[in-house]
Every structure is written in C-alpha cells, then in structure tokens.
Amino acid sequence: MSSAVRSTLAVWSLLMLSTAASAWGFSLPVIAPVVSTIAVMVVSAIKVGxxxxFFMELRSAPLAWQLTGTLWVAVAASMVVTIYLY
Known part of the structure; x- marks a missing residue:
C-alpha cells in the first residue's frame, strides 16, 4: 500500500471515528446542550480542515491558498458559534 493511500485511509478513518464519537459522546445527558453544540462545531471545523x-489537495497548494482555506474555516466556524450563542 502506497504512502498516499495510507494517509488517505488514516484521515478517512479519523473522520469516521470523530463522527461516531461526536454523535455518541456529545449526546449524553450529562453534557450541557450549549457545551455539546459548541464541541460539535469545533469537531466539524477540524473535519472540514x-x-x-487531504481530499481537496490543499496541503500541496501554494501557501496563499492554504492560508485562505484555513482562515475561511476559522471565520465560518466562529460566525456559526457566535450566531448560535447570541
């Protein structure tokens, strides 16, 4: 198995595990709804990144595109959390 296939499989597995963990872990009644919602948004932002x-090949893009993509994810997630809180 090539290095590219291994890294893609590892990232895909991480995405699937984080989805399952978010669905199960943050739905427990011991966690406050606001905390679990914000935690899900943070996990979602990391998953988008x-x-x-890895799947849109942004890590091999020029630095300006990498920074733009990272900034977009951070701003979008921050806006959604801010709108949710207020």
Missing part, C-alpha cells in the same frame, strides 16, 4: 487538506 482535514477534508480540505
């Missing part, structure tokens, strides 16, 4: 980096 991984998809952009």
């Amino acid at each position: 991984l998809v952009m980096a």
Whole structure:
C-alpha cells in the first residue's frame, strides 16, 4: 500500500471515528446542550480542515491558498458559534 493511500485511509478513518464519537459522546445527558453544540462545531471545523487538506489537495497548494482555506474555516466556524450563542 502506497504512502498516499495510507494517509488517505488514516484521515478517512479519523473522520469516521470523530463522527461516531461526536454523535455518541456529545449526546449524553450529562453534557450541557450549549457545551455539546459548541464541541460539535469545533469537531466539524477540524473535519472540514482535514477534508480540505487531504481530499481537496490543499496541503500541496501554494501557501496563499492554504492560508485562505484555513482562515475561511476559522471565520465560518466562529460566525456559526457566535450566531448560535447570541
């Protein structure tokens, strides 16, 4: 198995595990709804970053595109959390 296939499989597995962990872990009644919602948003932002980096090949793009993608994810996630809180 090549290095590219291994890294893609590892990232895909991480995405699937984080989805399952978010669905199960943050739905427990011991966690406050606001905390679990914000945690899900943070996990989602990280997952979007991984998809952009590994499946949209952003990690091999020029630095300006990498920074733009990272900034977009950070701003979008921050806006969604801010709108949710207020």
